[in-house]
Amino acid sequence: MTIPRLPVGDVFAEIVDYLRVTWNGLFAVIRNTIEFLVSWTERGISFMPFWVFAIIIALIAYKRSGKGLAIFSLLGILFIQTLDLWAATQSTLALIVTATAIALAFGVPLGILSAKIKPVNTVLRPILDLMQTMPAFVYLIPAVLFFRIGAVPAVISTIIFSMPPVIRLTDLGIRQVPAELIEAGEAFGSLWHQMLFKIQLPLAMPTIMAGINQCIMLSLSMVVIASMIGAGGLGSVVLTGVQGLRVGMAFEGGLAVVVIAIILDRLTQGKTSKNASKI
Amino acid sequence: MSKLVVRNLYKVFGFNPKLGVRLIKEGKGKDEILKETGMTVGMSDVNFEVHEGETFVIMGLSGSGKSTVIRCLNRLIKPTAGQVILDGQELTSMKKRQLIGVRRTAMSMVFQNFALLPNRTVLANTEYGLEVQKISPAKRKAKALEALALVGLEGYEDSYPDQLSGGMKQRVGLARALANDPEVLLMDEAFSALDPLIRSDMQDELIDLQHKMKKTIIFITHDLDEAIKLGDRIMLMKDGKVIQIGKPEEILANPADEYVERFVQSVDRSGLLTAADIMSKPWTTANINKNPLVALSECKKYGLENILVTKEGRILCGAVSASALQQAVHEGKPTLHGITKEDEVERIAPDTNIKQIIESTLQSSVPVAVVDDTGKLMGVIIKSSILRTMIPGRGNGHDDT
Ligand SMILES: Nc1ncnc2c1ncn2[C@@H]1O[C@H](COP(=O)(O)OP(=O)(O)O)[C@@H](O)[C@H]1O
Ligand SMILES: [Mg+2]
Numbered sequence: 148m149t150i151p152r153l154p155v156g157d158v159f160a161e162i163v164d165y166l167r168v169t170w171n172g173l174f175a176v177i178r179n180t181i182e183f184l185v186s187w188t189e190r191g192i193s194f195m196p197f198w199v200f201a202i203i204i205a206l207i208a209y210k211r212s213g214k215g216l217a218i219f220s221l222l223g224i225l226f227i228q229t230l231d232l233w234a235a236t237q238s239t240l241a242l243i244v245t246a247t248a249i250a251l252a253f254g255v256p257l258g259i260l261s262a263k264i265k266p267v268n269t270v271l272r273p274i275l276d277l278m279q280t281m282p283a284f285v286y287l288i289p290a291v292l293f294f295r296i297g298a299v300p301a302v303i304s305t306i307i308f309s310m311p312p313v314i315r316l317t318d319l320g321i322r323q324v325p326a327e328l329i330e331a332g333e334a335f336g337s338l339w340h341q342m343l344f345k346i347q348l349p350l351a352m353p354t355i356m357a358g359i360n361q362c363i364m365l366s367l368s369m370v371v372i373a374s375m376i377g378a379g380g381l382g383s384v385v386l387t388g389v390q391g392l393r394v395g396m397a398f399e400g401g402l403a404v405v406v407i408a409i410i411l412d413r414l415t416q417g418k419t420s421k422n423a424s425k426i
Numbered sequence: 427m428s429k430l431v432v433r434n435l436y437k438v439f440g441f442n443p444k445l446g447v448r449l450i451k452e453g454k455g456k457d458e459i460l461k462e463t464g465m466t467v468g469m470s471d472v473n474f475e476v477h478e479g480e481t482f483v484i485m486g487l488s489g490s491g492k493s494t495v496i497r498c499l500n501r502l503i504k505p506t507a508g509q510v511i512l513d514g515q516e517l518t519s520m521k522k523r524q525l526i527g528v529r530r531t532a533m534s535m536v537f538q539n540f541a542l543l544p545n546r547t548v549l550a551n552t553e554y555g556l557e558v559q560k561i562s563p564a565k566r567k568a569k570a571l572e573a574l575a576l577v578g579l580e581g582y583e584d585s586y587p588d589q590l591s592g593g594m595k596q597r598v599g600l601a602r603a604l605a606n607d608p609e610v611l612l613m614d615e616a617f618s619a620l621d622p623l624i625r626s627d628m629q630d631e632l633i634d635l636q637h638k639m640k641k642t643i644i645f646i647t648h649d650l651d652e653a654i655k656l657g658d659r660i661m662l663m664k665d666g667k668v669i670q671i672g673k674p675e676e677i678l679a680n681p682a683d684e685y686v687e688r689f690v691q692s693v694d695r696s697g698l699l700t701a702a703d704i705m706s707k708p709w710t711t712a713n714i715n716k717n718p719l720v721a722l723s724e725c726k727k728y729g730l731e732n733i734l735v736t737k738e739g740r741i742l743c744g745a746v747s748a749s750a751l752q753q754a755v756h757e758g759k760p761t762l763h764g765i766t767k768e769d770e771v772e773r774i775a776p777d778t779n780i781k782q783i784i785e786s787t788l789q790s791s792v793p794v795a796v797v798d799d800t801g802k803l804m805g806v807i808i809k810s811s812i813l814r815t816m817i818p819g820r821g822n823g824h825d826d827t
Contacts, residue, residue, distance in 0.1 A: 331541035335555040336530035349545045
C-alpha cells in the first residue's frame with residue numbers, strides 16, 4: 148500500500164497566489180515605499196564624492212570610538228575606491244541603511260510591547276525562534292514570490308532576518324531594569340510614558356545598542372546573500388566572481404565587505420565600550 | 427488629628443488573596459495558609475495611626491511585613507483588604523490619576539538600596555519628582571539645589587551616583603524625596619545598607635532635619651537601636667501582624683510579649699557607662715549677651731521648650747524657657763540676663779555614672795548638662811541617649827558598631 152503524497156507544495160502555491168491577488172494593493176504600497184527609500188538613500192550617499200563620505204565617516208568614528216577607527220575608516224574607504232568598488236559599496240550601504248532603519252522602526256516598539264505585555268511576549272517568542280533558526284536564504288523565497296526580484300525583496304528578507312535581535316534585546320534591556328528603580332519611578336508619580344522614556348529606555352540603552360549592532364551585522368550578511376535575487380552591490384560582485392570562476396574579483400568583493408563590516412561594527416559598539424572604560 | 431490612619435489592612439500574595447484573608451479571619455496562621463494554599467500572607471489586620479510631624483518607626487525581623495505595609499501607604503502594593511486614609515482621604519479606593527497626584531505631592535519614598543538612576547547626575551536625580559510634574563526647568567533646578575543643600579551635598583550636582591559613597595548616595599535619595607516638599611516621608615530601611623558609622627551620622631542628620639522640617643516620617647528598620655534613636659513611637663511587627671505600638675520607653679519598659687522582650691532583653695548595661703560615654707552635642711545653645719529674639723528663633727527652629735544659655739568660652743549659665751523668651755521679646759529686653767534660670771539645669775561631671783541621672787533625664791524636658799570643672803559645657807544627655815544604653819549588645823553613644 149502506498150501512502151498518498153500530501154499536496155503541501157501545491158497548497159502553499161495556492162495560498163501565495165491567493166494572497167498575491169487579494170493583497171495586491173498592499174504589496175504595491177510596500178514595494179513602492181521601499182523602492183523610494185532605497186533609491187533616495189543611495190542618491191544621498193552618491194551625492195557626495197567618496198572622499199567627503201570617507202571624511203564624514205572618519206569624524207563620526209573619531210567621536211564615537213577614537214583615532215584608531217577614524218584612520219581605519221579613512222584608509223578602508225580609500226582602499227575600496229582603489230579597487231573600483233565604491234559604486235557597488237554605495238548600493239550595499241543603501242540597502243543596509245534602509246533595511247536597518249525599518250527593522251529598528253518595527254523592532255524597538257515590538258520589543259517594548261513584548262517587555263510590557265505578557266501575551267505579546269508569549270506570541271513573539273516562538274516566531275522569533277523560528278526566524279532565527281531558519282537558514283538565511285529561506286527568506287529569499289517568499290520575498291521573491293511576493294515582490295519578484297531586485298532591491299525590494301532583498302530589503303524585505305533582510306528586515307525579517309535582522310529584526311529578531313532588536314526585538315529580543317530591547318525586550319531584555321527593559322526587563323533588566325532593576326525593580327527598585329521601577330518602584331522609585333512609580334513612587335514619584337511617573338505616568339506610563341514617563342516611566343518608559345525617563346527610566347526604562349535610558350537604562351535599557353546599552354542592551355538596545357547591542358541589538359542594533361547585531362541587526363546591522365546581520366543586514367550586511369543578508370544583503371550579500373540577497374545578491375542571488377538581484378539585489379546588486381558588493382554581493383553581486385562576489386556572486387559574479389564566483390560564477391565566472393574569477394577568483395580575484397570575488398576576493399576583492401569579499402575584502403570590501405569585510406572592511407564595511409568592521410567599520411559598521413565598531414561604529415555601533417564604540418559608545419558602550421568607551422563608557423565602560425571611563426567608569 | 428491623625429495624618430495617616432491605617433485600618434484593618436491585609437495583604438495576601440497568591441492566586442486568590444480574598445480567600446487568604448477569609449482564612450486569616452477564620453484564625454489560620456501564616457504558616458498554615460502557606461502550607462495549605464501556597465499563598466503568602468504579607469500582613470494581616472494592621473491598624474495604626476500616625477500623627478502630624480511624628481516619626482513613626484516600624485520595626486521587625488526580615489519577612490515580618492514591614493515593606494508590605496509601607497508600600498501599601500503609597501499603593502506601590504494594592505492591599506487585599508482594609509483602608510489607608512491620608513488627611514481624611516481614602517487612598518485605597520482612589521483612581522489612578524488621583525493616586526499619582528498624591529505620590530507626586532503628598533508622599534515621597536526613600537529606598538534601601540538608594541534606587542538612583544545611574545544615567546543621571548545627582549542634580550537630575552534630585553529633580554526627577556519635579557520633572558514628572560512638568561515643573562519648569564529653572565524652578566525645579568532651584569528646588570533641587572535647595573534640597574541638596576539641606577542634605578549637605580552642595581558641589582556634587584554634576585557627579586554621577588557611582589562616583590559617590592553609600593552615605594552620599596542615600597543623601598541624594600533623601601534630597602530627591604525632599605525636593606517634592608512632601609508632607610509624608612516613607613523610608614524603607616533607608617539606612618540599613620550603610621556602614622555603622624555613616625549610618626549613625628545619617629540618623630543624627632535626619633533628627634536635625636526633622637527638627638527643622640517637621641515632616642511626618644514613616645521609618646522602617648530591623649534595628650532596635652535605630653528605632654529608639656529615631657522613633658517618637660515604634661510599631662513592632664512579626665509574621666505580618668502588629669505586636670506592639672508605643673513610645674520607645676514604653677516598649678522598653680513593658681514588652682508586650684516574649685518576642686518583643688527578646689528584642690529588648692535589657693541586660694542593664696547602664697551601670698557601666700559614664701555621662702561622657704553617652705552625651706551628645708546640643709543642637710543649639712544661646713549666648714547670654716544676645717537678644718532674646720535670636721534665642722527664640724533657635725527654639726522655634728528646633729522645636730525646643732528650653733534652650734541652654736552660655737557665655738564666652740561656652741561656660742554654662744543656665745537655661746531659659748521659650749515662654750520666658752517670648753515674654754522678654756515682648757518687654758523689649760536686650761539680653762538674656764535676668765531671665766536665665768541658673769538652677770533649671772542639672773549639671774553633672776563627665777565621669778558621673780549614668781545610673782544616677784536616668785530618672786531625672788527621663789522626666790525633665792531640660793536636658794542634663796555635662797560640664798567640666800571650669801563650668802564649660804561639654805555635652806548634653808537627652809532621653810534617647812539614655813534609652814539606647816538599655817539595649818542589649820549596644821555600646822555607648824559614640825560607638826555604634
Ligand atoms: N511580591 C511578593 N510575592 C510574594 N510574596 C511576597 C511578595 N512581597 C513580599 N512577600 C512576602 O511577604 C512577607 C513580608 O515581606 P516584606 O513586607 O518584604 O517583609 P520585610 O520588609 O519586613 O522584610 C514575606 O514572607 C515575603 O516573602
Ligand atoms: Mg523590607
